[in-house]
Amino acid sequence: MSNAEATASSDHTAQGGGGSETAHNPEADRIRALLEPSVLANRLYLEDVSINVAGSHRVVHVVVDLPQEETGGVSLDVIADISKVLSDVMDSDPASDSRPYDLEVSSPGVGRPLTEPRHWHRAKGRMAKVNVIQGENITGRIQSVDDAGVTLVPEIAVKKGMKPKQGEPVKLPFDRIRNGKVEIEFSHLSEDGLEPEHNGPSEEA
DSSP: TTTTTEEEEEEEEOOOOOOOTTTTSSSHHHHHHHHHHHHHHTTOOOEEEEEEOOOOEEEEEEEEEETTTSSSSOHHHHHHHHHHHHHOOOOOTTOOOOOOOEEEOOOOOOOOOOSHHHHHHHHSSSEEEETTTSSSSEEEEEEEOOOOEEEEEEEEEOTTOOOEEOOEEEEEEEEEEEEEEOOOOOOHHHHTTTOOOSOOOOOOO
């Protein structure tokens, strides 16, 4: 997937009836509750579970991330390992109706919107564009994150070809932040082992 750092998928075919599910419906919530203990046991965070129907198959898409106190991205090996674990859990689901399904496991890409406090924690040290509610938008480096909000060191625009200047740190409470987005920097991509073209490796299993 183009917005994922790593992706693994598997196909599970069985006989069964039809149906239709979408993200955040009761069945997706049930699957999330089923899978979350295994995700946590592998020191990961279950970001999202969505279910879509493709013909007679269900596509179960699971997004996992590292805990908020860790930096970097989820590696391809970790994605492959957790995909196998979650596949076994779903195959043993006592409430399954035996319909065929494809399981897709991925991690958020570098460019995912920053909409929750844990997203900001994971992006500490990154350069980000912040969409401010009732205020001027800010581009700056995320210096720190706490329960109340985010502290950024703004980047002040200068003449083309000159090194940007840094302003005084600005504290933005979460209730004034509409969203944010990490500015991709090649140095950070290199540190995380990511590729600039697609934010990371991918795998079809």
